[in-house]
Amino acid sequence: MVSVHVAGNLPIRSRALPFADRVEIRLGNAFPVALLVDRAAIDRLLDAIVSSRVALETAAQRTEEE
Incomplete structure (x- = not known):
């Protein structure tokens, strides 16, 4: 597995x-690092990113409530 840390200041094109x-x-x-994404996989990649973002936001809300 290759891990790439994408920080807020990392250029993305x-x-x-x-x-x-x-x-x-x-x-x-x-x-x-170049990520090549076939047209058929673009929606799956977007869905994975969105669902992970929702999970992070949900976890942050739980932490704030405690």
Whole structure:
């Protein structure tokens, strides 16, 4: 497994690669990491990010209530 820490100040750039039917998401500057996502997987990736964000917000609300 490869872990990449995406912090608030990390440059993130994306571009469509229509010839390959995918998008490229580049993270970082000096030694960028590229995530290549097929068109068919874009919605699944978005769903995973959104559901994780909701889980973080829910956990934060529980902590504030305690």
